Amino acid sequence: MVCICVLLTSSTLGQINSFTLQASGLTCALCARSIHKNLETVSWISKIETDLEKSAFVIRVKPDMAVDADVISQKVEDAGFGVASLTINAQVPADGESLKKDRHLTLSGMTVHILDDKHAAAGGSVDLRLIDKSFLGSKDQKRYAKASRQPCFLTGKAGGDCCSTAGVTEGHRIFHVIM
Numbered sequence: 001m002v003c004i005c006v007l008l009t010s011s012t013l014g015q016i017n018s019f020t021l022q023a024s025g026l027t028c029a030l031c032a033r034s035i036h037k038n039l040e041t042v043s044w045i046s047k048i049e050t051d052l053e054k055s056a057f058v059i060r061v062k063p064d065m066a067v068d069a070d071v072i073s074q075k076v077e078d079a080g081f082g083v084a085s086l087t088i089n090a091q092v093p094a095d096g097e098s099l100k101k102d103r104h105l106t107l108s109g110m111t112v113h114i115l116d117d118k119h120a121a122a123g124g125s126v127d128l129r130l131i132d133k134s135f136l137g138s139k140d141q142k143r144y145a146k147a148s149r150q151p152c153f154l155t156g157k158a159g160g161d162c163c164s165t166a167g168v169t170e171g172h173r174i175f176h177v178i179m
Helices: 029-039 069-078 138-144 151-155 160-165
Strands: 011-024 045-051 056-061 082-092 104-107 110-114 124-130 175-178
Touching: 011 069, 029 045, 029 056, 029 069, 069 082, 082 104, 151 160
Parallel strands: 011 104, 110 175
Antiparallel strands: 011 056, 011 082, 045 056, 082 124, 104 110, 124 175
């Protein structure tokens, strides 16, 4: 008999419900259709709702499946467009600690690092905006470029005291969010 144990020192598990994608470079319904068609190929996406006026997409996630925000960015780029913003809507435990600055959460298999807690909630359904370079327009990239001096923010990979204290393996992909 084999026993596998997993130790999560300060990570919290949660479930991503959806992403809200704001695309850049869209000029018509055919452009939006191209992104929609690329996103439809992702196995963990259950439904995509398009708002042409806002160049936005609400991407519903299948429950209990691992997701990867980098896949969304890549699918948008493959369609010839960019990501202006990407927001995660997730269910997180209402423990009062999950959403504090510099906490790491595991949401549907993605590790996120909270860089600010100005609008912290106690848990439940929360919106978290991804602020890594591939999820921002150029104006916002400049705005958030100095959001953190942590090595994981600069590289997108776990490293330094912050991540090791949270029990995240060095080199693991880290996504950075604000509330």
